Amino acid sequence: MPDATYAVEMRDITKRFPGVLANDHVNFGAQAGEVHALLGENGAGKSTLMNVLCGLYRPEAGAILIDGQPVHFHSPRDAIQSGVGMVHQHFMLVQSQSVAENVFLGVRNASFSLRSQQMAAAVQKIGDQYGLPVDPNAKIWQLSVGEQQRVEIIKILYRGARILVLDEPTAVLTPQESEMLFQTLRAMKNDGKTIIFISHKLEEVISIADNVTVLRAGKVAATTPAKGMTKAQLASLMVGRQVFFQFDKAPAKLGEVRLALAGVEAQDDKFLPALRGVSLEVRSGEIVGIAGVAGNGQRELAETVTGLRKLTAGKITVAGRDVTGSPPLVMIDAGIAYVPEDRHHTGTAPNLSVAENLALKAYRKPPIGHGALIAPDAMQTSAVDLIRAFDISTPGPQTPARKLSGGNLQKVILAREISAEPQVLIAASPTRGLDIGATESVRKLLLAQRDEGAAILLISEDLDEIFAISDRIVVMYEGSIMGEFPTAEAEIGQVGLLMAGGEHGAHASAV
Amino acid sequence: MDLSFFVVLLAAGIRYGTGTLFATIGEIFAERAGVLNVGIEGMMLMGAVTAYGAAYYTGNPWLGLLVALIVGGVMALLHAFVTITLRADQVVSGLALTLLGAGLSAVIGAPLVEVRDAPQLPAFPIPGLAQIPILGPIFFDHNVIVYIGLLAAPIAWWYIYRTRPGMELRAIGEYPAAADVLGIAVIRQRYLYVIFGGMLAGLGGAALSLAITPLWVEGMTAGQGWIALGLVIFASWNPLRAALGAYLFGAIGRLPLDLQNLPLFLANPQLGYFARMLPYLFVILLMIISARGNMRRRIGAPAALGQPYVREERGA
Amino acid sequence: MHRGGAPRIRFERRLEQPRWLSIASPFILVAAALAVGAALLALVGAAPLVVYGRMAEIAFGSAYGWSDTTIKATPLILAGLGVSIAFKMRLWNIGAEGQLFIGAWCATGVALFLMPKDTPQALMLLAMGLAGFIGGAFWGFIPGVLKAKLNINEIITTLMLTYVAFQWNNFFVYGPWSQRGFGLTEQFPKSAWMPRFTDFGKIFPAFQGMTAHFGILLAVILAVFLWFVWRRSKWGFGVKIIGDNPRAARYAGINLTRNIIVVMMLSGGLAGIAGMVEVSGVVHRLQERFSPGYGYTAIIIAWLAKLNPLAIILVSYLFGGLLVGGDAIQPAGIAGMLQGVILFVVVGGESMLQYRIRVER
Structure with a gap:
């Protein structure tokens, strides 16, 4: 449906990746002064469509029109020149460079030698105009995630973008930071800019967007005004079936303390304090959820408990046994299983087979390991069993792990960790990047483990996930525990406030 | 030992370190762009032999220099194609480049081994400045190629840290995807900087055969290409620190010649073999020192060093 | 901004390597390498086919050729x-x-100075082999520790130590161990000589004149043993995991620090045995330059054999032949040049075969 009033229109976009049809004749349009949400599951083709719009991917078929005029983008530079700018989910910022340098990177009409004062002044000006405060001379690595996002927005505004694409901008923000971002977005909207907002969070879509386009499996499922839509309606459009948001969760049957941390301190990779006196207990039969914004010590917490990171103070006990400062192997033997947040780079060896990845820890003991040797037959048999039991979809046990989809790779990790019958299971962002079906099955697996008596520590930046399956919620901020609530009594606003450091610091620290 | 001993040593250090310095600066450019090229030794050897040959057959050492630049660039182009376009392992490709350069230079250079009278680059004491006590002999009484080296380090520093293309260079080695979305041609720039690095390595080789140790001997670089690789790390990818390292290395590389006149060494000439270990041990020592320093200050390699850049791959 | 419609050549990665290609690829690559080498030979003024023919004939054309190639x-x-x-x-241990x-x-120290001349041959050889292993292992231990503890780039340290080793060796062959100031030591006692096939010429007439020594048996046995270790041992599996993803290995409880040091020591130790075998089986004394760069060629061999120990035997024979043939050829x-060409073509070609070339408009 051609419409000259669209600031940006994409017609019949088709984009194919080896083995996947990511966009299948997608039509999309957004007007000036509009916030248009692009909604869909992981893998529905949202990011692909927007990468086409910003010139990063070239579609096999279809046309892009800006202000009614057809354009052909061969590179991101072309898109920028037509006024299209994108804030990527993973920030495209050079960590070792300053804010101003990042803003000016790739700007062609700048002078040959750098004029740092002029650059800083220009950054300051845009920041003031749209309420995006940030120090132009700070290095990116010194900034919080929220500040880095501001740099990204300033970067595209400096290039004169009229059409801004934001890819899941709130995924990394606290509820309060998200609200700040929405204010900036409204200011830009009133300024006549077009904002395309990629998300899978239904509530914020309903609250901020004027219109919604829902993608499902590479196709447009619907385009509709956001007003009047309900969460359930949007969700069923996204998934193509009814979705239940509640899990039927049996009440926790609490057992003995399996994991106890007392005053644990640790440093991050830059040798700065990352955990500041963390004390925590997890009992058999419960899921304890650690809520917090990324980078507040969650990763260090998981690594310290699993022995991957040295603690500088405190004590860790597993099932009554003091394992303080032990290496990973001792922690594994003590009964700690770990589903790491980075399943590709930590959880699996990509070129080894599925069977070998399933045996990554079990190869030391019978039936697979005997003396100094390994029994390949036993490895194969056990792999076949686990593939069946955990419903892992793979061509076979000998397939290299890198060929598996994210959801199946996560099942490989869960199968390996759960089959070790652990005392304690640490799960870090176990459903990140998985589609709704896979997310559901991972969460069900975790709940089943809990019901069988495992002690589970769930670390997640996704508050919905924390609220959905944990029995207790512990909030972390800058390496300290800010507060602790039974899930039934927790309020999302209060948790969000503590995640941001909270004004009720005095109150929380007393908990 | 008096002051003049150190003046001679420092002057010799600057002289002997010049070849390594060019190679080190060249490698800094390639690595800043995200491409590790461990083939410096091979490119230096090829630069040395072709420069010497060209100078001998044409009678013009400057033509020799030009040929070395081209040959170094062409060899680096091979590496660039194999690692950037074909995305092969950068270490293995660089090793192949070294072995190829070592073998090919021996074949090409076979007829040149007997040649002793190829024209050299001219020495040029700078009038006035060369007469200044102490500083004069250290900095201003050298072969022209040494002055080029003395200028190259600050210019390279200025380019990397104070210019727009230098900023882009740092970005493509640190986070190529970020540079790409801003319209910086990552692949093309990587090619250019790898080739430029190869040209400087070739120049470093030519500096050896046309000025510093003016003749051609098989394997005459004696590991200087590998030392350059170590100096890049010691220098934290900063050309000024590279100059410091290269000149220090030059002074220590020159030390065996000075030591052999000491009574102890005159009486025991075999001790000279230990003196000849010093430059290599010195590099290991530098690596240890910089490893501790870099750990503390968190100065690391360019984040994308060694990784090929691919745009069209499906992300999460 | 339009960049026109000129066709662009693009390399597109294949999803699956077809079966025929994975079987054919080594042959395609060797042929390509020989072709590139031929071009270079022609460029430096040699007749490529004549050179190749001569080299092949010298290396593999006769029983003596085979014996020399085996050496x-x-x-x-x-x-x-x-x-x-x-x-x-x-x-990247490139300091072999x-x-x-x-x-x-x-090994030389043991043969000439530590053990009495009349030590039984078996004992003498065992002691020398052990010494060779320990020496090489120590030379691998240094970069190993530096890598494991301080994360110092092993490419540079292993190579720097190679130059140090040359000078160390020179000091002894020109200094304390020198025979009349030449760059060599005196000859080993017979008990320190690795048995040669020709020594059994009286029993097996076919062996007469075959100077190849029993080191080849040791080499083959060690290759088979290593093959078994990679396939069946826990330790080998651990090393395989580290090689593919060190972070996953650490996560799985494998001690990286210790394994880095152990692996570097084993790596250096085997190279040390190579040195012992060469002085004991071929030169029978220590010399200034007794190796024509075996340690560098070994890098190419390991890579071409895709780290498969049995394939290493095969590829070593190929390169042994190249060395034997090359010795007899001018210039x-x-x-050396062909070695570089082969590695380069194989490294590049292997990646290239993973791509389809597509012309895009």
């Missing part, structure tokens, strides 16, 4: 195995040449 292949297999162990863990020299130096250095 060269023996240290190549041993050093190649050593290098391959480190490469398996993606540790230096480890080989130190191994040879230790000198052709063998």
